[in-house]
Amino acid sequence: MPFANIKMPQxxxxxxxxEDLIHRTTAMxxxxxxxxxxxYTMVLVEEVADGGYGRADEVFVVPEAYRAKE
Known part of the structure; x- marks a missing residue:
């Protein structure tokens, strides 16, 4: 069973x-x-809360301007 676990900022x-990401990943x-x-393909999109991820000792918070507009 193919499985993709995609983690991204909340x-x-x-x-x-x-939904588009899930469809495209399945198609791939x-x-x-x-x-x-x-x-049998499973695609899991996990949202990580602000401050719950980082890189090179820097904790990330998504600026309001980059948040999705529902």
Whole structure:
């Protein structure tokens, strides 16, 4: 079963954008493995709360201007 776990900042994508991401990721697996994997493909979009992630000792918070507009 193909499985993708996509982690991103909370509120970075709208519901429609997350749905599109799931559809495109599923299509990518189908293109790679064949149509038979579609029913078994799992795509998990996890939102990480502000301040719950970072890089190079810097904690990230998404600025309001970059938050998804539902």
């Amino acid at each position: 509120a970075a994508l709208s519901k429609a954008q997350k 697996f189908v293109d790679f493995f064949g149509e038979g994997v579609r029913p």
